[in-house]
Amino acid sequence: MTLRNTDQRWGWVSQALHWTIAVLILGMAVLGFLLDEVPKSPKYFWVFDLHKSTGLTVLALMLVRLGWRLWAGAPRPVPGTPTWQEWIARLTHWAIYAMAFLMPISGWLYDSASGLRALTWFGLFTVPKLAAPDRDLRGLAHDMHETGIWILLALLAAHIGAALYHHFVVRDRTLVRMLPASFEPKPRDPAA
Template identity: 60%
Template sequence: MSRINRDRWGGVSQALHWLVAIGILGIAALGLIMTDLPRSPRWFWVYDLHKSLGLTVLALMVVRLAWRLYAGAPPDVPMPTWQHRLASISHWLLYLFAFAMPLSGWLYDSASGLRPLRWFGLAEVPKLVAPDPTLRSIALAVHEYGFWILAGLVLVHAGAALWHHFVLRDVTLARMLPRALIDAPTPKDRSP
């Protein structure tokens, strides 16, 4: 398994990117619907799923950051300096909030003194702190407001990737897609 790819993100980086993206989208969908559910066994199941997925994304983000530090990144796509700076800032903000969301949720769960959380029902997750109403309120605020910031960052990130792909027609997005998708023939390339 090669650490460095000269012109594109490697397979491990791509897999981690898309797993985290799918995880964040799933957690966001659950988070938006679960607050409207009536308290029932299904309510607890949805909350536990939301928390378990959040901890999974946290673990994937740790692996992703470690892999990024180990494997590095391909060279930047040529673009104006201001675009490089904005891309760098937005990427690091995405990393920050992708860590902040599950950590603030875990801290909120811990400070709430709720029943023990079992990761997908398999293993009990340790509490980070003892019950603390003040810390609970702070963690909840970070979690709720952080969600909207992360959602905005994800939209900007995806919009920029699509803009580079369809408007600028550069390789920014293609470098994060599996080569099989890039090299797949389009319907017009196939002979009848």
């Protein structure tokens, strides 16, 4: 497998970033929904700090991913893909990118405007605040964060649904291009 993307498939850097960010976002969504259920105790703050630190990690990885995508390009659509599907896929991908940036930024802004204790990234260093304490900004950032997760999850559901549709119904290479080469179907031996 190549480092850089080709016209036919995603390279291993794009694949690693894609799957790492996907797992982190889905894990954070679950963690975020559970935050309301955790009693306000030292464990609550540990879970909340884990959520925030992971969000900042997603933000950093998304910056790397966007830079890599702009530099390494993207595979062409699978031959036979209707133009309207290409446009919807492109729009959905860029909307996911936008929301994957908006979510950690709105969370960071919410934390900053709340005037809470200093945020440390996995306890290693203090993260600077984006704003001074501000109740109105805190409310706006909170609303953006809460609404944003539903938009992001809807986009991810559409993205996953489309990938599965292409894999199981259309039976093209759309999904396997984002998997390691070992998942690529082997060509049939005509002698067999």
